[in-house]
Amino acid sequence: MKQNELLVKAAVDSWHLTIANADKLLDTLSDDDLAKEIAPGRNRGLYLLGHLAAVHDRMIPLLNFGTRMHPELDNTFLTQPDKAVDFLPATHELRAYWKEINDTLATRINSLTPEEWLQRHTSVSEEDFAKEPHRNRFNVLVGRTNHLANHYGQMLLLKK
Amino acid sequence: MKQNELLVKAAVDSWHLTIANADKLLDTLSDDDLAKEIAPGRNRGLYLLGHLAAVHDRMIPLLNFGTRMHPELDNTFLTQPDKAVDFLPATHELRAYWKEINDTLATRINSLTPEEWLQRHTSVSEEDFAKEPHRNRFNVLVGRTNHLANHYGQMLLLKK
Numbered sequence: 001m002k003q004n005e006l007l008v009k010a011a012v013d014s015w016h017l018t019i020a021n022a023d024k025l026l027d028t029l030s031d032d033d034l035a036k037e038i039a040p041g042r043n044r045g046l047y048l049l050g051h052l053a054a055v056h057d058r059m060i061p062l063l064n065f066g067t068r069m070h071p072e073l074d075n076t077f078l079t080q081p082d083k084a085v086d087f088l089p090a091t092h093e094l095r096a097y098w099k100e101i102n103d104t105l106a107t108r109i110n111s112l113t114p115e116e117w118l119q120r121h122t123s124v125s126e127e128d129f130a131k132e133p134h135r136n137r138f139n140v141l142v143g144r145t146n147h148l149a150n151h152y153g154q155m156l157l158l159k160k
Numbered sequence: 161m162k163q164n165e166l167l168v169k170a171a172v173d174s175w176h177l178t179i180a181n182a183d184k185l186l187d188t189l190s191d192d193d194l195a196k197e198i199a200p201g202r203n204r205g206l207y208l209l210g211h212l213a214a215v216h217d218r219m220i221p222l223l224n225f226g227t228r229m230h231p232e233l234d235n236t237f238l239t240q241p242d243k244a245v246d247f248l249p250a251t252h253e254l255r256a257y258w259k260e261i262n263d264t265l266a267t268r269i270n271s272l273t274p275e276e277w278l279q280r281h282t283s284v285s286e287e288d289f290a291k292e293p294h295r296n297r298f299n300v301l302v303g304r305t306n307h308l309a310n311h312y313g314q315m316l317l318l319k320k
Contacts (some may be wrong), residue, residue: 001293005169006278010299014306038197039317067162133161139170142302144173149306150313157199157314 011138015145019102022152026098029158031091038157039042044092045158050077053098056127059144060109062121063137064078065108070097091114109141113147117141169296172269179262182212185260189318191251198317202273205318206251208311209239213258216265219304221282223297225268228263230257231258261277269301277301 001009024033026049034045043051054073061068076085089097115136118127129135161169186194186209194205203211207241214233236245249257277298280289289295 003274003278004164006293006296007164007171007298009294010296010302011171013169013294013299014302018306042317051307067182098318114163114167118163133166134169134173136170137168138167139173142170142174145306146178148308149309150316151311153313156310157202157317 001042002114008114008138009111009119011142011145015109015141015148016106018145018148018152019106022148022155025152025155025159028096029155033158033160034091036158043154045145045155046088046094047077047082048155049091049094049098050089052151053101054078054123055144055147056101058103059105059140062140063105064119064122065105068100069104073097097107105106112137114136114159162274168272168274168277168298171302171305175269175301175308176181178305178312179266180307182308182315183259185312185315185319186255189315190281193318193320194251196318199275202239203314205315206248206254206313207237207242209251209254209258210249212236212308212311213254215259215304216261218258219265220261222283222300223265223268224282225265229261229264233257272297308319 012116027043031046034049037044053070056076057068057070057073060066073089078089118133118136119141120135120138122128122131123152150154189205191206194209197204198208210233213230215235217228217230217233217266220226233249236248278293278296280286280295281297281300286290
């Protein structure tokens with residue numbers, strides 16, 4: 001393995017591991033568990049699940065992997081805080097979106113070369129990217145893995 | 161910047177950003193806030209602070225940066241769960257250790273070349289490392305950043 005491949009592998013492995021941990025946790029949590037707040041007055045588990053699904057769905061176009069699958073999640077799970085929207089998707093639907101979105105990402109994440117990871121992400125212009133080459137796809141992967149770990153730590157509190 | 165330098169930069173920046181976020185949070189939390197549980201029956205803020213300090217302290221020898229500074233933290237904050245040990249360091253001491261340990265790490269983290277990041281960490285033997293080159297320092301950095309993000313997400317619940 002080349003140097004840059006080993007560096008990429010560390011971050012890609014960390015993404016997959018964090019997703020696998022979240023999946024394992026979600027398997028142990030019932031829909032009733034997910035309807036509970038992670039701490040008194042804080043976000044409910046299902047809000048965090050929807051929030052993570054929305055953020056990961058947005059990674060599809062951000063990483064230039066294609067069109068996102070569930071833009072309808074943004075209003076409920078990104079723009080507004082928990083409990084601001086009365087009608088939420090059913091928890092089994094959120095679970096299915098979560099899996100579908102992550103599976104789509106996984107296929108592409110596993111196929112990129114180091115050179116492709118260092119290409120710009122789509123929210124930076126070619127002009128700005130020429131001056132700021134760190135605004136690349138790899139940076140998005142690393143940042144989103146941290147975002148997931150942050151909320152995974154919170155969702156762990158739903159475990160009995 | 162070379163390819164492997166850009167890949168390293170993404171992970172190093174993410175480490176520093178997560179530390180900075182935790183520092184900012186700790187500045188807003190009083191010692192009384194840190195004495196509270198993050199959720200009913202769960203770890204207290206000061207346990208998580210001591211736990212993170214111990215894990216980061218262990219990174220010093222693990223990354224081959226030298227001798228660790230506070231091995232005495234392990235018994236209270238790693239080996240045993242919260243509330244198992246009666247005598248805890250004062251919260252202002254834990255805050256000082258946290259800063260001291262992270263400052264020591266930062267100096268070395270900022271100075272490593274990509275080649276040095278891909279050297280083995282000290283808990284893998286040379287023999288095993290020859291077969292498993294992904295067990296390198298960079299992998300430790302990425303994993304520990306995630307660990308920090310996980311507990312940072314939990315400590316955020318102490319914010320009013």
